[in-house]
Amino acid sequence: MPYTIKDVAKKANVSIATVSRILNNQTGFSEKTKKKVLQVIEELGYHPNAVARGLVNKRTHTIGVLVPALSSMFVTGVLSGIEKAANEAGSSIIVCHTESKGGKTMNYLQLLNEKRIDGIIFTSEILKDEYYEFISKMGIPMVLLATKSPKHSVPYVKVDDLRAAYTATEYLLKKGHTKIGMISGDEQDIIAGIPRIEGFKNALEDYGITADxxxxxxxxxFGFFDGVEGSKKLLQQSPDITAIFAASDEIAIGALSSAYQMGIKVPDELSIMGYDNLSLAEMSIPPLTTVAQPLVEMGEKAAKMVFTMLDSDQQVESIIMPHEVVERVSVKEKR
Known part of the structure; x- marks a missing residue:
């Protein structure tokens, strides 16, 4: 049976309140008493109850992270950064898999509220009014990650999706490709769908090519099978394209698989470019050229913003993270 704070106080011959003040770095005791209590704690192997300590300092040292898909390698990347920053701050995370479902998201928010978490990182989907209002009533810091809200003033960490898609398309154009197709996610998605499509179109138009x-x-x-089916449809509609810009690496890997099944050689006959720079991109055959989002750093920044808001009780500025083209061998220069 584990020892309690009462056992520590009894053996050290001090009050429970004194042990509590020592554990929470408060004042009201001598150095001799502190040394004695710490020695007893070590002898008994006493571990303070995190929930009980949270009631004292009004912090549970946990933050909630809401993600739409646990299987996504994108989510794996940002979670690595969040966990790293949380661990360094002496906190932990609770990951909630929402599947982008309203009811499930609200259930998780209710659970996180009951857990008295310190803050929330909301990832990769639209912040609906009902989510915003519930979190506002919780009275805790919130940061958006890989998304932003056009309606609500909430700090965010993300890349400029329009600009990054423009950069990817321009890379293909500079490689001599003028007949370029795109496989996107949901065209109604204001977070990653519309901006990446607009970036693609803008780059073509700036180079004097009409977007068809x-x-x-x-x-x-934005998954693998979206790329498999999307590439088949794209090549049926526009069989003369020489390059494909995929709005995610998972879509791009699906397009690579589809090209292999159809006997199309990449990059000799068809160049394919991705978006994200997941670890999968380096492992694909051929290795995928892609425009990179710094996923781990994005997660780390978002978590640090939450802790800054907790410690200073002030709002923080949103952060646009840099993107860059990572060249591998899935894109060939068009001669």
């Missing part, structure tokens, strides 16, 4: 709707295929999501 037949050269853009939209999917329900």
């Amino acid at each position: 709707d037949n050269n853009i295929v939209t999917s329900r999501g």
Whole structure:
């Protein structure tokens, strides 16, 4: 049976309140008493109850992270950064898999409220009014990650999706490709769908190429099978394209798989470029050229913003993270 704070106080011959003050770095005791209590704690192997300590200092040292898909390698990347920053701050995280479902998200928010978490990182989807209002009533810091809210003033960490998609398309254009197709996610998605499509179109237009709707295929999501089916549809609609810009690495890997099944050689006959720079991009055959988001750093920044808001009780500035093209071998210069 584990020892309690009462056992520590009894053996050290001090009050429970004195032990509590020592554990919470408060004043009201001598150095001799502190040394004695700490020695007893070590002898008994006493571990303070985190929940009980949270009631004293009004912090539970946990933050909630809401993610739409646990299986996504994108989410794995940002979670690594969040966990790293939380661990360094002496906190832990509770990850909630929402599946982008309203009811499930609200259930998780209720759970996080009951857990008295210190803050929330809301990831990769639209911050609906009902979510915002509930979290506002919780009275805790919130940071958006890989998303932003056009309606609510909430700090965020993300790349400029329009600009990053423009950069990816411009890279293909500079490689000599003029007949370029795009496989996107949901065209109604204001977070990653619309901006990346607009970036693609803007780059083509700036290079004097009319954006043809037949050269853009939209999917329900940003996964592997969206890329498999999307690439087949795109090549049926526009068989003369020489390059594909995929709105995620998972879509791009699906397009690589589809090209292999159809006997199309990448990059000799068709160049494919991704978006994200997941670890999967380096492992694919051929290794995928992509525009990188600094996923781990993004997660780390978001968590540190939450802790800054907790410690200073002030709002923080949103952060636009840099993106860059990572060249591998899935894109070939068009001669």
